[in-house]
Amino acid sequence: MSAEASGIAGGRPLVQVKNLAKTFDVSKPWLNRVLERNGRQFVHAVDDVSFEIAKGTTLALVGESGCGKSTVARLLVGLYQPTRGQVLFDGIDTAETLRSRSARTLRRRMQMIFQDPYASLNPRWSVADIVGEPLKEHGMVEPSGDAAGQAPSRRLRARVAELLQSVGLAAADVEKYPHQFSGGQRQRISIARALATHPEFLVCDEPTSALDVSVQAQVLNIMKDLQRRQGLTYLFISHNLAVVRHVSDQVGVMYLGRLVELAEKKTLFTHPRHPYTRMLLDAIPDIHMSGRARTPVQGEVPNPLQPPPGCTFNPRCPHATERCRQERPALLPSGHTLVACHAVQEGRI
Amino acid sequence: MNAPLLEVRHLRVEFPTRLGTLVALDDVSFDIAPGEILGVVGESGAGKSLTGSAIIGLLDPPGRVAGGEVRFDGRRIDNLPYEDMRKMRGRHIGAIFQDPLTSLDPLYTIGQQLIETIQTHLPLSTVDARERAIRLLQETGISAAEQRLDQYPHQFSGGMRQRVVIALALAGEPRLIVADEPTTALDVSIQAQIISLLRRLCKEQGAAVMLVTHDMGVIAETCDRVAVMYAGRIVEIGPVASVIHAPAHPYSTGLMGSIPAMDEERERLLQIDGAMPRLTAIPRGCAFNPRCPRVFDRCRVERPDLFDAGATRAACWLHDSGVEKAA
Numbered sequence: 001m002s003a004e005a006s007g008i009a010g011g012r013p014l015v016q017v018k019n020l021a022k023t024f025d026v027s028k029p030w031l032n033r034v035l036e037r038n039g040r041q042f043v044h045a046v047d048d049v050s051f052e053i054a055k056g057t058t059l060a061l062v063g064e065s066g067c068g069k070s071t072v073a074r075l076l077v078g079l080y081q082p083t084r085g086q087v088l089f090d091g092i093d094t095a096e097t098l099r100s101r102s103a104r105t106l107r108r109r110m111q112m113i114f115q116d117p118y119a120s121l122n123p124r125w126s127v128a129d130i131v132g133e134p135l136k137e138h139g140m141v142e143p144s145g146d147a148a149g150q151a152p153s154r155r156l157r158a159r160v161a162e163l164l165q166s167v168g169l170a171a172a173d174v175e176k177y178p179h180q181f182s183g184g185q186r187q188r189i190s191i192a193r194a195l196a197t198h199p200e201f202l203v204c205d206e207p208t209s210a211l212d213v214s215v216q217a218q219v220l221n222i223m224k225d226l227q228r229r230q231g232l233t234y235l236f237i238s239h240n241l242a243v244v245r246h247v248s249d250q251v252g253v254m255y256l257g258r259l260v261e262l263a264e265k266k267t268l269f270t271h272p273r274h275p276y277t278r279m280l281l282d283a284i285p286d287i288h289m290s291g292r293a294r295t296p297v298q299g300e301v302p303n304p305l306q307p308p309p310g311c312t313f314n315p316r317c318p319h320a321t322e323r324c325r326q327e328r329p330a331l332l333p334s335g336h337t338l339v340a341c342h343a344v345q346e347g348r349i
Numbered sequence: 350m351n352a353p354l355l356e357v358r359h360l361r362v363e364f365p366t367r368l369g370t371l372v373a374l375d376d377v378s379f380d381i382a383p384g385e386i387l388g389v390v391g392e393s394g395a396g397k398s399l400t401g402s403a404i405i406g407l408l409d410p411p412g413r414v415a416g417g418e419v420r421f422d423g424r425r426i427d428n429l430p431y432e433d434m435r436k437m438r439g440r441h442i443g444a445i446f447q448d449p450l451t452s453l454d455p456l457y458t459i460g461q462q463l464i465e466t467i468q469t470h471l472p473l474s475t476v477d478a479r480e481r482a483i484r485l486l487q488e489t490g491i492s493a494a495e496q497r498l499d500q501y502p503h504q505f506s507g508g509m510r511q512r513v514v515i516a517l518a519l520a521g522e523p524r525l526i527v528a529d530e531p532t533t534a535l536d537v538s539i540q541a542q543i544i545s546l547l548r549r550l551c552k553e554q555g556a557a558v559m560l561v562t563h564d565m566g567v568i569a570e571t572c573d574r575v576a577v578m579y580a581g582r583i584v585e586i587g588p589v590a591s592v593i594h595a596p597a598h599p600y601s602t603g604l605m606g607s608i609p610a611m612d613e614e615r616e617r618l619l620q621i622d623g624a625m626p627r628l629t630a631i632p633r634g635c636a637f638n639p640r641c642p643r644v645f646d647r648c649r650v651e652r653p654d655l656f657d658a659g660a661t662r663a664a665c666w667l668h669d670s671g672v673e674k675a676a
Contacts, residue, residue: 184624215624218620242566285541285566300506
C-alpha cells in the first residue's frame with residue numbers, strides 16, 4: 001500500500017483536484033444592501049486547493065470547524081459546482097460530465113457517506129428500499145430473468161442481502177426500518193448503500209464522529225477491510241487526528257479554506273512542518289500521554305468573512321513576521337512535504 | 350486522604366414508563382475528595398450524564414432517585430426539598446453543561462447574567478458584583494473583560510461562551526463542580542484551552558470536580574481517578590493511569606483498545622462486537638456478558654459487585670478472589 005500511496009505507482013491518480021475554489025454569496029438582500037450601503041459579501045469556503053489521490057489509497061482532510069473540508073467533499077461528488085478549478089476523476093472533468101448525458105455512469109463510480117446516520121436514512125423506507133434504490137436507479141439489476149430464472153425483485157433482494165453481509169449485518173435485516181438499528185448499524189447501512197453501485201471512489205464526510213468509540217472501531221475496521229478487498233479509494237474527512245492516523249495514507253491539513261500542509265501520513269505525524277499542524281498535533285488529548293502538560297493554543301479561528309491578510313494563520317502563529325502579515329504563502333515542497341508557510345520556506349523553523 | 354466532599358452510595362435512578370419501571374442507574378457508589386477530579390466515562394446510554402443530573406437534583410421527570418443516597422460534606426442532599434436544593438446549586442455545587450449556546454440566555458448581556466448569579470449566591474452590592482464578574486471573566490482568560498461584560502452571548506464564539514459558562518459556574522465559589530461534556534461541542538484547539546482552564550481553576554479554588562465525558566483523551570489529561578460506566582453501573586473505578594494502561598474489566602480493556610492511538614500503528618482496532626443493551630433488555634447476570642470475550646457460566650447468572658483488582662476495583666467475576674472486602 002505504501003508504494004501506491006506515493007501517487008506515482010499505477011500512472012495517473014484516480015482523483016486529481018486542481019486549484020479548486022468555492023465561493024458562497026452571503027450578501028444581505030438587495031434592499032438592505034442599498035439602504036445600508038453595503039456591498040456584496042462572499043465567503044471563500046475553499047480557496048485554491050489541489051491534491052491527488054492514487055487508486056486504492058486514502059487521503060484524509062483534517063481541520064477545525066469551518067475550514068472548508070466538508071465543502072471539498074461536496075465539490076468532489078458534484079453536490080456543489082466549483083467556482084474555479086476542476087476535479088478530474090479518472091481523467092474526466094466531473095463538473096462538466098455531471099451536466100452531460102454520461103452523468104449517470106460517473107455517479108455510479110463515486111459515492112458518498114454522510115456524517116449523521118440518523119438523518120441520512122429515510123425513516124419510512126425499509127433497508128431493502130434504502131440499499132436497493134441505487135441498484136434500481138442505475139439499472140444494476142437486469143429486468144429480464146438470468147440463468148437461474150429468478151425474478152428481478154428476488155435478485156434485487158439477494159443483492160441487498162449480500163451487501164448487508166459485506167458490512168457485517170444480517171441478511172434478515174432487509175425487512176427492518178432504520179429506527180430498529182443503533183447508530184453504528186445505521187452507518188453500516190449507509191456504507192452498504194454507497195457500495196451498491198460498485199463504486200471505485202468513496203467520499204466519507206466524518207463517517208464516525210457521531211458514533212461511540214467502540215462502534216467507531218467497528219466501522220473503521222469494516223472500511224479498511226472493504227478497501228483491502230475491493231481496492232476502494234477514499235477521501236476521508238475528519239476532525240479527529242487519531243482516526244485520521246489510523247485510516248489514511250496521505251493527510252491534508254486545511255485552515256480557513258486553504259490546504260496548509262499535505263504529506264504522507266508518516267511524515268506528517270512524525271515531522272509536522274506547518275505551525276498550525278504542530279499546534280493541532282499538540283492540542284490532541286491522547287490517552288497514552290497521561291499526565292503530560294500540553295501547550296494550549298492561543299486564540300481562535302478568525303471570522304471567515306474577514307480573513308486576515310497574508311497567511312490566514314498569522315494572528316495565532318508564534319513565528320509570524322511582517323511578510324506573513326502581507327503575503328499569502330503558496331503550497332510549496334519542502335522535503336517530503338508540501339507546506340504553505342513562509343517560515344518553513346525561509347528555513348526559520 | 351482527607352474526608353470525601355461528595356459521597357454517592359448505592360444510587361438508583363428509575364424511570365416509570367408505560368412498559369414498566371426502567372432502572373437507568375443501579376447501585377452506583379463513589380466518592381470525590383476536595384481538589385480531586387473524578388472522570389466518568391462510558392458510551393452513550395451508559396448513564397454517565399444521568400449520574401451528574403441525579404447528584405445536582407436535576408433529573409428530568411419521570412426519572413427519580415429510587416434508592417441510595419448522595420451526601421455533600423456529610424449532609425444528605427438527595428432528599429432535600431426543591432427550594433433548598435436550588436440554593437445548593439450554584440452556591441455549593443456548580444454545573445457546566447455541554448452546549449455553551451443553550452446554557453446562556455440570549456436576551457441578557459453576559460454581565461447581567463453573571464451579576465445576577467453572583468448576587469443570588471453572595472451578599473454583594475451591584476458595584477462589587479460587577480467587579481467580581483470582571484475578575485471572573487479575566488480568570489477564565491477573556492481579554493477586555495470590562496467591555497465584553499456588556500455584550501450579548503451571540504457576540505461570543507463557542508470557546509468564549511464556554512469560558513463564560515465556566516465563569517458562571519464558579520460565580521458562587523462552589524466546592525463541587527459537575528461538568529457534563531464541557532468540551533464536546535468545541536474544536537480540539539479550543540478544547541485544550543478549556544481543559545487546562547478548568548484544571549487550573551479547580552486546583553486554585555480547591556474545588557472537587559466530577560467530569561463526565563466520552564473522550565478518554567480528555568480524561569487521561571485531566572482526571573485523578575476515573576469511573577467507567579456500562580448499562581447504568583460502574584464496572585471499574587480507579588486511578589487514571591491504571592484504568593487506561595492496565596484495565597481490569599474486559600469492557601474497559603475493549604474500550605481502551607478501540608481508541609485509535611496517536612503514537613502507535615495498528616492494522617485493526619480492537620473491537621467489541623454488538624452494542625450496549627437497551628434499558629428494557631438488560632441481560633441477566635453481568636450486563637456485559639453477551640459481548641464479553643472472557644465470559645463464563647457464573648457471569649450469565651449472577652451479577653458481580655466491585656472487587657479489588659490490582660490498583661483498581663472492577664465489577665467482574667474474574668477478580669473474585671473469595672475474600673471480598675466491604676464496599
